[in-house]
Amino acid sequence: MPTRRDRPYRAVVAAARFLFRVLGLRVEVRGAEHLPATGPVVVAANHQSFADFAVVGLPAVQRGRLVRFLAKEAVFRAPVAGWLMRAMGHVPVDRRAGAAAAVRALRLLRAGEVVGVYPEATIGHAFLLKERADLRPGAARLAMETGAPLVPVAHWGLHRVLTVGGRLSVRRGRWVGVVVGEPLVPRPGEGVEELTDRLHARLETLVECLVDRYPDPPRAPVSAWWWPAARGGGAPNAADAARLDRAAMDEADDHAARRRARQR
Template sequence: MSDVTYRLVIRACRGVFRVLGLRIEVHGDEHLPTTGAVVVVANHHSFIDFMLVGLVGTRRRRFIRFLAKQVVFDLPVVGSAMRRMGHVPVDRAHGEVAARQALRALQAGEAVGIYPEATIGRAFTVRDRAYWRHGAAHLALATGAPLVPVAHWGAHRVVTVGGRISLRRGTAVQVLVGAPIVPRPGENAEQLTTRAHALIEAMVESLVAAYPQPPRDPGRAWWWPAIRGGAAPCPQECGHLEEAVVRGMPSVRGAGVSRQVRARGRESVR
């Protein structure tokens, strides 16, 4: 697979970071293996989250192949670039196709990126465990690949849902990479997802607690979590709206991944 397009996009993303003057800090990137199959899971708060997770990959000399909504691939120029970079389209009607493509990427030793929350969280906290999809866990269990958790916070201040866009320079963006989560013997997808959720939730909370640019007046800051006195909507208010966005979206829950494929997957990544 040629990664010329991916390299060009990386340069463009770095240019965007410089223009915006973002103060990006990345910690724990050594936890992302430099080789071999790995499933990267992250929280989702903004439209540029993939740039931050991708930044972790480039620091480890890896390209992360993200699962993304089909609508992104339908865009004339963007869609072509996404395919050239090896990203995986997720079609509502044929989720099993995305599952098989992601599985093949892992069998080839690639890093696959998934957002288990399935949509941008409007409360700017990690969505409740009940809303998390199990696709990442299924793929990890099918191949034996570790799950690498990535938490980030602050990018939603730049651009997120609801038409929230800010070109203010100097916004702090924090990225934290956790130690790989290795599937335990006998563990199922639900149990593995629960472990990943608890870890990423704790990581995000630690980033918010130590955020270097807290608002002077939390009650007037739309981007500050309600659980910390901010003006962001509370998770309960967001739940139904966010679920409406993802309702009907496909899941890669073992789609097309038979026991035989699981066995071949484990062998291919040993």
């Protein structure tokens, strides 16, 4: 049933679609039928761009639904973005005190909503899925506690428009692929970590398949900052990317700690 927060959300969806047209983005969505049209759903997606939510939410929109994303608390402090995030019913997450966000996410799921989670926690500098050890178990835990299907959603290509390192491009015609995998349902005797193992394997496969069919591969991969190092590209290799990922998380945590100290 539509709620008051659906009105600003749908306005943002319309604005995003307009921006896609302005940028000439070639957004291709496959597998939207795998996302249930009713009932609680946990969407788990890879994280490569500051604008991920705009494409991760598209399959749900096609199914007549809206995703309430768990997002870092800092976004909610921005004057305009913060107001919009709250108006759309998204959930702020403080990585060092995440219990409140989990409670709100559970409440949304029990009300039959779609909740979006980024198990990688931060944007990955390698532009492929992070290693299993770096995947957080929160999405699997939410699914197991509520009985909601765990739906993997992978995307690739949006990082060429906006991502870490101040990378911003308004060049028209970028291709962005989005694919929804079949829902994961806990197996008898399976725990949160085992379900997270399966989620990682599924997301990794989906991301790799998107890279396989990317229609505009670089002519000189080694000089393309956005092409994965594992495929000969100029993106950071796995070790360097892991170091950059950790540094980004440490910086965000330190900033949050300083802010909390000022508020005392």
